[in-house]
Amino acid sequence: xxxxxxxxxxxxxxxxxxxARREGRExxxxxxxxxxxxxxxxxxxxxxxxxxEANANSAAPGSREPMMINLGPQHPSxxxxxxxxxxxxxxxxxxxxxxxxxxxxxxxxxxxNKTFWQAITLVTRMDYLSPFFxxxxxxxxxxxxxxxxxxxxxxxxxVMISELNRITSHLVWLGTSGLELGAITVFFYxxxxxxxxxxxxxxxxxxxxxxxxxxxxxxxxxxxxxFEKLLRQFVTEMPSRIDEYEGMLSANPIWLERxxxxxxxxxxxxxxxxxxxxxxxxxxxDLDLRKARPYSGYEHFDFxxxxxxxxxxxxxxxxxxxxMRESVRIIEQCLDGMPEGxxxxxxxxxxxxxxxxxxxxxxxxxHHFKLVTEGFxxxxxxxxxxxxxxxxELGCYVVADGGPKPVRVHMRDPSFVNLQALRPMAKNAYxxxxxxxxxxxxNVMGGVDR
Amino acid sequence: MxxxxxxxxxxxxxRTMLQKPLxxxxxxxxxxxxxxxxxxxxxxxxxxxxxxxxxxxxxxAACPADCIRVVAEENTQEHRVSAGERYARIYEINxxxxxFCGYCEVACPFDAITLEHSYELxxxxxxxxxxxxxxxxxxxxxxxxxxxxxxxx
Numbered sequence: 223x224x225x226x227x228x229x230x231x232x233x234x235x236x237x238x239x240x241x242a243r244r245e246g247r248e249x250x251x252x253x254x255x256x257x258x259x260x261x262x263x264x265x266x267x268x269x270x271x272x273x274x275e276a277n278a279n280s281a282a283p284g285s286r287e288p289m290m291i292n293l294g295p296q297h298p299s300x301x302x303x304x305x306x307x308x309x310x311x312x313x314x315x316x317x318x319x320x321x322x323x324x325x326x327x328x329x330x331x332x333x334x335n336k337t338f339w340q341a342i343t344l345v346t347r348m349d350y351l352s353p354f355f356x357x358x359x360x361x362x363x364x365x366x367x368x369x370x371x372x373x374x375x376x377x378x379x380x381v382m383i384s385e386l387n388r389i390t391s392h393l394v395w396l397g398t399s400g401l402e403l404g405a406i407t408v409f410f411y412x413x414x415x416x417x418x419x420x421x422x423x424x425x426x427x428x429x430x431x432x433x434x435x436x437x438x439x440x441x442x443x444x445x446x447x448x449f450e451k452l453l454r455q456f457v458t459e460m461p462s463r464i465d466e467y468e469g470m471l472s473a474n475p476i477w478l479e480r481x482x483x484x485x486x487x488x489x490x491x492x493x494x495x496x497x498x499x500x501x502x503x504x505x506x507x508d509l510d511l512r513k514a515r516p517y518s519g520y521e522h523f524d525f526x527x528x529x530x531x532x533x534x535x536x537x538x539x540x541x542x543x544x545x546m547r548e549s550v551r552i553i554e555q556c557l558d559g560m561p562e563g564x565x566x567x568x569x570x571x572x573x574x575x576x577x578x579x580x581x582x583x584x585x586x587x588x589h590h591f592k593l594v595t596e597g598f599x600x601x602x603x604x605x606x607x608x609x610x611x612x613x614x615e616l617g618c619y620v621v622a623d624g625g626p627k628p629v630r631v632h633m634r635d636p637s638f639v640n641l642q643a644l645r646p647m648a649k650n651a652y653x654x655x656x657x658x659x660x661x662x663x664x665n666v667m668g669g670v671d672r
Numbered sequence: 673m674x675x676x677x678x679x680x681x682x683x684x685x686x687r688t689m690l691q692k693p694l695x696x697x698x699x700x701x702x703x704x705x706x707x708x709x710x711x712x713x714x715x716x717x718x719x720x721x722x723x724x725x726x727x728x729x730x731x732x733a734a735c736p737a738d739c740i741r742v743v744a745e746e747n748t749q750e751h752r753v754s755a756g757e758r759y760a761r762i763y764e765i766n767x768x769x770x771x772f773c774g775y776c777e778v779a780c781p782f783d784a785i786t787l788e789h790s791y792e793l794x795x796x797x798x799x800x801x802x803x804x805x806x807x808x809x810x811x812x813x814x815x816x817x818x819x820x821x822x823x824x825x
Contacts, residue, residue, distance in 0.1 A: 336736055339734075339775075340775070341736075343737075343773040344736065414694055421706070424708070425706040426708070427708070428706075428774060428787075429709075429772065432771070446706075446707070446708060574778065580781050587781060590779075590781060591781075594734045594779040595730065595733040
């Protein structure tokens with residue numbers, strides 16, 4: 223085959239591709255990308271890239287083949303192990319193809335082999351930045367199936383700890399997304415406060431992360447002595463700390479340049495894609511499950527839901543900062559009006575009997591043995607319940623067959639759903655803005671892959 | 673950028689230099705933990721020297737990570753190890769599997785196993801991560817300082 227002939231073929235191929243594009247078919251391109259994505263070994267990927275290069279060289283002058291770049295999975299700006307196969311035309315991103323699954327641990331499947339009680343320790347590990355929200359969604363679903371009433375104090379404890387968790391999660395987001403855009407100072411400032419909040423988690427739950435504090439029926443333990451004082455110190459200092467972050471970023475010319483007007487999608491498209499949380503609220507849609515479908519006693523708290531106007535990365539930043547202020551307000555209200563009462567429901571068929579009764583009551587000991595070895599029976603049925611996690615609607619769908627183990631535990635993780643918005647956002651944007659978009663969406667890969 | 677801005681900027685730097693650092697010089701200084709912190713396990717004895725563990729395997733049933741192995745045996749007149757009828761001949765915890773959820777502690781009806789505060793648990797070999805009963809019966813050699821109630825870092 224002569225060179226001329228090859229050129230003719232390439233021209234024809236390009237024309238066919240152009241025709242397909244005009245008609246809205248992108249078959250050939252999609253297939254090529256699929257081949258790139260499916261390349262498992264480095265050698266294979268190299269061979270494919272070479273073949274692509276050969277194709278590109280043979281194309282007629284003036285036609286531009288997009289360059290394929292692998293962004294991630296091991297890249298500091300991808301928030302964990304997210305791989306983006308990026309089609310670049312110079313500095314402009316023509317298309318991205320997210321490849322996920324690098325952090326897949328099969329948690330949903332593993333839950334089917336554990337009792338309802340044991341599964342709590344698994345679901346907390348999914349979205350590792352918001353462990354309390356994961357368990358909250360799960361326990362709520364199980365409580366719905368059991369028709370179990372959670373005591374008011376337990377509900378308030380849950381709200382208090384959840385809001386503290388929202389602050390720590392937003393602080394990680396603020397620190398890391400600042401780091402990606404070159405603002406290193408804010409990272410240290412944000413992690414300074416986060417560590418104090420983690421201390422509080424350690425104090426109340428015994429662990430700094432992956433806490434198994436919420437249990438079916440309430441919370442594992444009450445507040446330890448001294449906790450209230452420390453938490454009050456934290457929330458009184460926090461607003462001035464948020465002022466500090468705002469002082470560093472809100473009017474920072476570099477920050478404004480990098481985030482304003484970046485990653486805008488119209489609100490109806492965001493709704494179509496199922497986006498929830500700060501990313502949706504930044505576009506002006508007032509949807510917060512704490513207000514829309516109050517759970518765990520959120521209707522008793524006085525707080526506002528921050529809503530943006532432009533829906534760009536800057537708006538998302540502003541909304542998260544304002545959400546932290548609202549969380550501080552909710553925690554203060556929790557501390558002021560914490561109702562008296564038990565921290566866990568008193569249902570001997572579901573909840574472990576109090577520690578003190580084991581030595582004195584034979585009945586308590588029998589219940590204890592039965593609950594630990596067999597687990598509690600959950601009546602047949604299915605339940606879905608959702609909480610407003612720092613990233614959006616975190617729902618848990620549990621199917622039970624009357625036995626002690628769940629038949630199916632499915633999580634609707636907002637990180638996973640929100641990742642969909644990245645592709646329409648990134649089209650025809652600059653590569654540098656793609657980094658700002660990934661940061662502003664705040665996807666946690668532990669939640670995406672589960 | 674004017675001279676004033678620079679003075680303002682360096683002002684923050686010098687002010688911060690005078691503050692007490694928030695970080696700890698680990699590993700020379702050990703991070704203190706709160707009383708509820710869950711670290712290395714420990715098996716307990718009664719004051720008369722008998723083991724509290726009776727080998728009922730409730731901890732094994734509760735463990736979500738399947739990291740505990742218990743083989744029970746009957747106590748005899750000549751060889752009495754625990755206070756109950758039976759005792760744990762083998763009690764092993766695979767520390768590399770443990771997720772420190774504390775369910776074993778919750779499950780144990782005799783308070784025989786608790787999670788103590790020691791958190792420096794690395795070994796050079798994987799086999800050494802399987803803690804035997806003798807290791808678990810002796811307290812951890814290095815105990816981190818305990819944070820008093822309401823104490824800030």
